[in-house]
Amino acid sequence: MSISATLWRNPVDKSDPVNLAVLDDSTRRSIDETPPWPRPAWLIEHVERMRYPMLWEAVQTSWQRKDSEHTTLAARLVHHANHILMNQFREELGLGLHDGDSPALTSVRVVRGGVDVLIDGALFSGAEIDTDPFVYAVGARLPSGGTLTAVVPREHLRYVTLEFVQRPSA
Template sequence: MEWVGILPEDVPDPRAECVENLKLMPIPVLGLIPQPSLEDTDSVSLNYGLDDRGYSEMTASITYTLWRNPDDRSDPVNLADLDEETRRGIEEIPPWPRPPWLIEQVERMRYPQLWEAVRTTWHREPRSSLESLLADHINHILMNQYRQQLWPGDKPWDQHAPVITGRMVNGQARTVINGVDMPAAEVDTDPFVYGIGARLAGGGVVTAVLPRAELHRIQVRFTTRR
């Protein structure tokens, strides 16, 4: 259901529907291991493709809240670097009641979000290499989160060639999934993000794209998301 304008105070939290939709995923959804600096708030998006045989592909993407000082969430170091328009939108309280989940999401905008940081990708008939899927994930993050750093003064509708290609991926890396050391592929050369991914034993691929500036705070290990 889509809402336009003022949301009724009792409108359901859309994350509940998203969690239910994740049951359609043919393989387990992975995320980063639980750790103090990352908070998983069920901000998961699900994209899929359909054909006459049903679902042909699915991608689940997890967004995390980053806590630079998880022991004291009131520490100003935890705050995101916001522009004046965004800050004003958070501070201004409308004269009508809002759903509790919406208030929570608006307040969470004060803190850095690792947008779509981890992807679990499934194809009914695998046709993309791990390297190309990792490059796609990295380019998706760069185009949406680092556009102004890459192309100052750029317009949102301007088109650009991919920053990362499959040939730039190192296929000799390692990672840990559910406590098991696994072969992996990584991109450790981009100035803005670090990317890593691996094929899953049960089919599919997991990839993570993380801000290089925050990498020292994050344990880059995967686990099945419960």
Template sequence: MRFEGILPEDAPDPRIKQARLLKLMPIPVMGLVPQPSLEEMDTVGFQSGEDDRGYSEMTASLSYTLWRNPNDHSDPINLADLDEQQRSAVESVPPWPRPAWLVEHVGRLRYPLLWEAVHTSWHRDPSERTSVGGLLVDHVNYILMNQFRQERGLSGYPWDQPAPDVTVRAVNRRVSVVLDGVDVPAAEIDTDPFVYGIGAELDGGGVVTAVIPRSELGHVRIQFATRR
């Protein structure tokens, strides 16, 4: 979530609208299996496309707070590596009251975030459906473009970038992943130095993909489960 200007104390919680939009998804939204090191953010990203017949595509995205030491949330190892500007933005308290949901959101920024780690994508028409590999490539490049610009030696705006680092040639389709307790065929991208990605087809014209920073792979169990 990004906010500009001064929000009044009674500003509506954007999560209410997000929850309404999420109900429009024709297929279940997937996430990573519950595990002590991950805490799902209660904000769900939602993107959609429409035509004269209604919604033609939708994507729901889940982000997670990462606990490197889930047994002790006060352990400094759990804190995010913030620069001075980021730390000041998190710790400064303005002289005006803020909505409770915004205070909660800002507090979460003290900890590492697996931003948009899981995407559930749906396309209405079979002719418009993208392969697991194609959607995984898109997800990987989206994370790289937004979260790893400094590591990749890029500057400027996210949309002002060179050609994508990852293409379909990086997709390995000879793997499987656990989805709701069952091994299913999957597609994997295990060639990028900064992130690892994996995805699988879902019933009803859907695809689930996950992209995780390599630096945090040791803290995350990558298995999918239907989000409750």
């Protein structure tokens, strides 16, 4: 499961211009232009949210029936970090649209353990990737046997507190 969120640099005043994303002209035009056909309220709301930066798939949780080398905390953390790098930093990494499915941009060699991760008010021993110039990643094993990972672009780190709470079941 992945969770994305709008980044509010000033959550007290959501109308503060500091909250707006830096948009290219094409994106700004596509947001500002109203099509000649009616749009449902949910679509209008979604388009308006595009004005603000997103923490795209910032938090992921996973659970596997059997442990393997691909389901370790380090492997899940690397997979999540590479996913964000491949999908959000292609230009910065010099990758074209068709440059492989998933090049290894970071690896388990850079995962550092012994990091405290706060989940539901309790500290868990976790791991981090703090060597990539574009993202910071942290994660922990959950008491349920699952894994929680979070990957945040470094430019947004100062606005984010990396503390986690379990969502109530639907």
